[in-house]
Structure formats: C-alpha cells, structure tokens
Amino acid sequence: MANALLPRLLYRGFDLVNKGELGRYYRAASDRNRQHLPFARAELEAYARRWGFDPVLEHNPLMDKAAIRRWTEKVSPGDVHGWAYTGGSSGEPLRVPYSKQRGLMRTATFTYFNEAAGYQLGDPFFLIRAKSRSPLMKYLRNEHIFLPGDISAPRIREFVEALRDKKIKVLMGYPSVMYEVALYLEQHPSEKEGLQVRSLISISEPLEPVKRDVIHQAFGCAFVDRYSNEEVGLMAQQAAFGGEYYVNKFGVYVEVVDPTTSRPVAEGEQGRVVVTDIGNDLIPIIRYDTGDLATAACYREGQLLTLREVVGRVSEQIVSVAGNSVSPLMLGPYIYKPLLQQGPVYQYQFAQTGAGQYEVRLKAGRQDIADAVIQEIIDGLTQVLGHQAAIKVVFCDDIPPQPSGKRPIYKNEMVTGA
Numbered sequence: 001m002a003n004a005l006l007p008r009l010l011y012r013g014f015d016l017v018n019k020g021e022l023g024r025y026y027r028a029a030s031d032r033n034r035q036h037l038p039f040a041r042a043e044l045e046a047y048a049r050r051w052g053f054d055p056v057l058e059h060n061p062l063m064d065k066a067a068i069r070r071w072t073e074k075v076s077p078g079d080v081h082g083w084a085y086t087g088g089s090s091g092e093p094l095r096v097p098y099s100k101q102r103g104l105m106r107t108a109t110f111t112y113f114n115e116a117a118g119y120q121l122g123d124p125f126f127l128i129r130a131k132s133r134s135p136l137m138k139y140l141r142n143e144h145i146f147l148p149g150d151i152s153a154p155r156i157r158e159f160v161e162a163l164r165d166k167k168i169k170v171l172m173g174y175p176s177v178m179y180e181v182a183l184y185l186e187q188h189p190s191e192k193e194g195l196q197v198r199s200l201i202s203i204s205e206p207l208e209p210v211k212r213d214v215i216h217q218a219f220g221c222a223f224v225d226r227y228s229n230e231e232v233g234l235m236a237q238q239a240a241f242g243g244e245y246y247v248n249k250f251g252v253y254v255e256v257v258d259p260t261t262s263r264p265v266a267e268g269e270q271g272r273v274v275v276t277d278i279g280n281d282l283i284p285i286i287r288y289d290t291g292d293l294a295t296a297a298c299y300r301e302g303q304l305l306t307l308r309e310v311v312g313r314v315s316e317q318i319v320s321v322a323g324n325s326v327s328p329l330m331l332g333p334y335i336y337k338p339l340l341q342q343g344p345v346y347q348y349q350f351a352q353t354g355a356g357q358y359e360v361r362l363k364a365g366r367q368d369i370a371d372a373v374i375q376e377i378i379d380g381l382t383q384v385l386g387h388q389a390a391i392k393v394v395f396c397d398d399i400p401p402q403p404s405g406k407r408p409i410y411k412n413e414m415v416t417g418a
Contacts, residue, residue, distance in 0.1 A: 025108035051284035118199030128173020130405030182218035251279035321386030334380030
C-alpha cells in the first residue's frame with residue numbers, strides 16, 4: 001500500500017512544483033481526447049508560420065530525420081529540459097530535444113492514456129523494455145522491468161512468478177514477449193492462479209490478430225494496443241480490445257498520407273504516418289515521416305479520427321519477385337493459419353534476404369512442424385510473392401531481438417542494390 005501511495009504523492013508534488021501546469025495539461029489532454037476535438041486550423045497555421053513553413057500544413061513536404069538533426073544543431077543547450085532518444089532499430093538513432101513545457105505535456109498525455117487503458121497511478125506494473133532504470137526510479141514509480149533479451153521457457157517462468165509475487169496489476173510492453181508468456185500460461189494453466197493482472201497495454205511492435213487473441217484469452221483481462229514513438233510521444237491508442245486506434249488530439253497532429261503525393265489518403269486506404277508535434281517549442285516537427293505504415297479508418301471534420309491498423313515500418317516492406325511492395329497483412333495469414341492446425345502458433349519471423357529470396361524463421365524444432373504444414377506455408381506465400389520465389393523455412397531456438405529489444409515480425413534484409 002505504501003508503494004502504491006508514493007507515486008501519487010510524488011505526482012501531486014511534481015504538479016505543485018510546476019505551479020499546476022501538469023494538472024492543466026492533463027485536463028486538456030482528457031477533454032480533447034474524450035470529445036475527440038479536432039485541431040483548430042488557426043492553431044496549426046500559427047505553428048507552421050512560427051517556423052517559416054507554409055501555413056497550409058498539407059503544402060509542406062514531409063520532414064525526415066536529417067531535417068530534425070539540422071534543426072537540433074541550432075538549439076541552445078540551456079533551453080533543453082530533456083531528450084527523447086530513438087532506439088535506432090531501423091537506422092541511425094535520433095535524439096529530439098524537448099522543453100520543460102513539452103515534457104509536462106508528454107507526461108500528462110501518457111497519464112491520461114494509461115488511465116484510459118486501466119492503469120491507476122500507483123498500481124504495481126511490469127514494463128517490458130530493452131533497458132532497465134535505477135532501483136530508486138523503479139521504487140518511486142512502483143515499477144518492475146523485464147528485459148526481453150532472453151525469453152526462454154525458464155526465464156518466462158520466472159517472469160510469471162514475479163507477476164504473481166509482486167501482485168502486478170498492469171503489464172505493458174512488447175507483444176512478442178506477451179505472446180510467449182501467454183503460451184506458457186496456456187500450457188501451464190495452474191500458473192494463472194494468483195495472478196492479479198487486470199490490464200494489458202502492448203507497445204512498439206505490430207500486433208497480429210492471432211497473437212492478440214491468444215494473449216487476451218490467456219490473461220482474460222482488458223487489453224489494448226498503443227501506437228507511439230520516442231520522437232513525438234503517443235499518437236494513437238485503442239479504446240477497446242481489437243478496436244480502432246483513436247488518434248491523440250492533444251499536442252500532436254497525425255496524418256496518413258499517400259507516399260507519392262504526400263496528400264492524406266481516403267478512409268480505408270493505407271499510407272505513411274506523418275505527424276506534426278505542435279507542442280515542441282524548441283524545433284519544428286512538421287509533417288515528420290515516422291517511417292510507419294497505417295490504414296486510415298475514419299475522418300471527422302476533415303481530420304483523422306481513427307486508424308484501422310498500424311502495419312509496420314516502411315523500411316521493412318517486403319517486395320515480391322516482380323518488385324511490387326507486399327503488405328504484411330497479406331503474408332501473415334499464410335504463415336499462422338497453417339500453424340494453427342497444430343495448436344498455438346510458434347513465434348515466427350518472415351525475412352526477405354535478397355531479390356526473390358525469403359526465409360520463414362520458426363522458434364520451433366523441425367520435429368514440431370508437420371511436412372504438410374511447411375509445404376502449405378510455402379505454397380501460400382508463393383501465391384503472393386510469385387511462383388519464382390525461393391522460400392526457405394528455418395527452425396531456430398530463438399528469434400534474436402534488435403538492440404531496442406523488439407522482435408520485428410517482418411524484416412527486409414536485402415543489401416542495398418541487391
């Protein structure tokens with residue numbers, strides 16, 4: 001009880017020190033997102049004008065990481081309250097400066113969306129992430145951290161024991177690890193006894209329906225997926241299990257655009273996710289290309305309201321034998337549906353290793369998968385990728401994580417120019 005009370009007291013104290021600004025930002029985040037209020041056009045125009053950009057947001061070209069680095073070089077170190085660092089999983093790492101005001105806005109936004117997902121300030125929670133924190137910070141936050149480098153069966157068993165012993169209420173982190181935990185619980189149903197987890201929040205990796213359903217069934221509690229990045233913070237979150245992602249309406253303006261025209265796509269169409277961080281007052285982040293692909297679901301008053309799904313990274317796009325981009329949404333069912341014939345789906349990764357060359361990596365033994373299932377996977381993928389596709393199924397003890405701790409489901413490993 002003492003550990004639960006401490007984070008609440010610290011949060012209130014932090015708000016007092018900042019003269020109530022945190023509370024004001026929290027109320028603004030809550031009001032705007034509960035009502036899904038669109039951004040005033042004047043607000044967007046004012047932010048663009050401030051930095052010398054075209055006031056009509058859609059007239060500006062997309063911004064890349066190189067542009068952010070150039071603007072960051074101009075920032076006075078004394079104005080920087082903190083830095084947001086990307087992990088560099090998909091390229092060169094990036095750091096983005098933010099002021100004290102922007103830091104408070106980020107904290108308020110995450111507080112609101114955490115609460116919307118079932119977390120209450122002070123709840124004991126487990127966070128699956130690549131780096132730990134200091135013992136003091138974890139104590140003050142009533143937080144426990146699981147490092148996902150090793151997700152072997154003994155390690156997962158220890159993790160489940162910790163969930164039970166520490167009376168964890170909320171589990172947040174990579175769905176690839178949650179899935180391994182879910183499989184363990186399904187195989188050892190007695191281990192569910194004593195678990196008090198009431199809410200799951202998956203982050204950072206695409207969440208496939210088949211794995212989402214297994215996780216939900218194993219834990220039997222509320223479960224939503226979140227879309228965020230380090231550069232701008234939280235961009236969208238599901239309101240309910242398996243539902244659409246409601247776009248954050250406080251501080252960031254999200255678009256899904258056509259990769260050729262950079263104009264917003266129509267409802268139901270897929271495009272690149274770009275974001276304008278109107279809360280960043282140190283550098284302009286205007287129509288920043290996140291490198292992600294998503295499908296626009298619904299617009300209201302001309303602005304994006306919801307996303308249907310977040311597909312993944314542009315840089316991880318798979319290319320067919322004919323040279324056409326292939327959506328992971330088309331590939332996934334040809335892998336997991338045959339595997340479902342034998343029970344729970346093994347952890348897998350699909351990689352393009354060269355022009356017309358692909359690997360299906362399965363965290364399983366060769367003896368675990370029937371020949372007919374393997375052939376069905378290859379035949380199905382060949383229909384999508386082309387009949388000249390060279391598809392190899394590889395069995396492995398583990399699918400190694402990237403430095404960020406993530407285990408991408410789809411990877412393009414082709415050497416440039418291949």
